[in-house]
Amino acid sequence: MKTFIHTQTRRQHGFSLVEVLISFGIFAIGAIAAASLFPVAALLQKETADDILGNQAAQSAKAIVLAKGLTYDPPGLAASDLQAYHTIAAGPPYSSASAAIPLLTNFPALENRFTIWDRSYPTFTRTRQDTLANFKDDLEERDLFWVPFIQDVQGDQGTPVWVMHLFILKGDSRATWTKDNTWANPLDPDYIPGVTAVGVTAIGTNDTVFQLSAAHTIRVGSQILDTNGISYRVTNVAGNDVTIDGAILTSPAVPTAVYYAPPGVGGTGDSPTLAIITFSSDSNDPNSVQLVTDPTP
Numbered sequence: 047m048k049t050f051i052h053t054q055t056r057r058q059h060g061f062s063l064v065e066v067l068i069s070f071g072i073f074a075i076g077a078i079a080a081a082s083l084f085p086v087a088a089l090l091q092k093e094t095a096d097d098i099l100g101n102q103a104a105q106s107a108k109a110i111v112l113a114k115g116l117t118y119d120p121p122g123l124a125a126s127d128l129q130a131y132h133t134i135a136a137g138p139p140y141s142s143a144s145a146a147i148p149l150l151t152n153f154p155a156l157e158n159r160f161t162i163w164d165r166s167y168p169t170f171t172r173t174r175q176d177t178l179a180n181f182k183d184d185l186e187e188r189d190l191f192w193v194p195f196i197q198d199v200q201g202d203q204g205t206p207v208w209v210m211h212l213f214i215l216k217g218d219s220r221a222t223w224t225k226d227n228t229w230a231n232p233l234d235p236d237y238i239p240g241v242t243a244v245g246v247t248a249i250g251t252n253d254t255v256f257q258l259s260a261a262h263t264i265r266v267g268s269q270i271l272d273t274n275g276i277s278y279r280v281t282n283v284a285g286n287d288v289t290i291d292g293a294i295l296t297s298p299a300v301p302t303a304v305y306y307a308p309p310g311v312g313g314t315g316d317s318p319t320l321a322i323i324t325f326s327s328d329s330n331d332p333n334s335v336q337l338v339t340d341p342t343p
Contacts, residue, residue: 211325
């Protein structure tokens with residue numbers, strides 16, 4: 047009698063097409079999730095770098111204003127830098143004795159004290175002034191520019207309380223800004239960003255909307271400053287209605303205009319504003335803007 051021994055051969059199975067497809071799907075989901083982190087990280091890194099650069103520029107601007115100084119004496123006393131401020135602020139287009147007004151637009155003689163070389167960062171010594179091209183190249187090596195506004199928040203010629211607002215603007219070598227008399231500062235070259243104004247006709251929707259009088263290029267996310275010296279961040283733009291993050295203050299006066307830095311022609315399309323900062327003239331604060339009563343030499 048023959049005995050037969052049956053041996054079982056273990057068969058090796060590969061992955062089916064369905065399993066391969068499922069694996070690729072899981073891998074793709076993980077890869078997409080991981081890849082999505084890189085743009086976010088890059089954006090955060092850029093924002094952090096801009097914040098650091100903006101803070102450095104703000105400190106530089108503050109130091110320059112402290113060193114250069116501004117003076118004020120009530121009308122009828124010794125001449126001073128800002129003696130005409132209250133007359134200018136109370137007239138059109140500002141219409142308030144405590145309005146924030148562009149410093150160099152209204153006091154062009156101060157351009158000699160706060161030149162574009164002072165109002166840019168990093169500050170380098172001019173070494174090439176032989177041609178306009180070299181003059182432009184030297185300025186384009188600077189990253190940030192600042193535009194000053196001055197305001198007496200008290201609105202009182204006898205006892206003013208001064209503050210200075212600065213737009214910190216990021217340069218863009220690909221862009222140009224064709225300036226006119228609505229700009230601050232119109233004396234700057236057209237390859238340097240600036241600040242312009244648009245009128246306010248009314249305040250709407252629970253005091254959160256500036257209804258503007260003309261077309262504009264204000265962008266969502268950018269910062270604006272009104273004639274009361276209050277800065278806001280824009281959350282929505284619908285035609286000439288600009289919504290901000292919070293309630294618009296109508297004291298000491300209803301704002302008559304908003305200031306903003308428009309994108310340049312040929313640039314990224316974004317507002318160049320990195321920050322709007324305010325300096326106080328508190329004499330107890332050694333880091334504040336010094337607006338003194340004795341005219342500077």
